Amino acid sequence: MIMAFTLPTNIPNRPVAVIGAGTLGRRIARMFADRGGLVRIFDKSAQAGEAAQKYVEDNLAQVAAKVEGGKPGRVVVTDGQGGRVVRA
Numbered sequence: 001m002i003m004a005f006t007l008p009t010n011i012p013n014r015p016v017a018v019i020g021a022g023t024l025g026r027r028i029a030r031m032f033a034d035r036g037g038l039v040r041i042f043d044k045s046a047q048a049g050e051a052a053q054k055y056v057e058d059n060l061a062q063v064a065a066k067v068e069g070g071k072p073g074r075v076v077v078t079d080g081q082g083g084r085v086v087r088a
Contacts, residue, residue: 015040020076021052030056033073034064041077049077 008014016032018025021043029039033056043049056075063072 001035012037017042019043021045021048026052026055029075030063032058033075034070035066035073036064036071037073039075040071041075043077044079046079049079053077081082 007038015038017056018029018039018041021041022030029041029052033039033044040057041049043052044049053075060072060075063070065083068086
């Protein structure tokens with residue numbers, strides 16, 4: 001059986017979810033945020049989430065300026081207590 005698939009047309013406007021606010025998670029979040037999008041970071045530790053958000057905010061403008069078409073996006077941090085990744 002062949003399944004048909006159509007790539008969504010709104011990919012640049014879709015939020016990105018990053019699970020984990022450690023070194024790798026915060027860098028992945030920064031990478032996606034440097035295109036102007038919304039990135040949601042989920043981590044059980046509020047302290048790790050705050051540190052990740054600060055890292056992205058401190059580095060985002062500088063990195064986005066070096067990327068062709070780059071512009072600073074937005075990062076939101078949550079502990080994910082709702083049990084789901086919302087709208088990502």
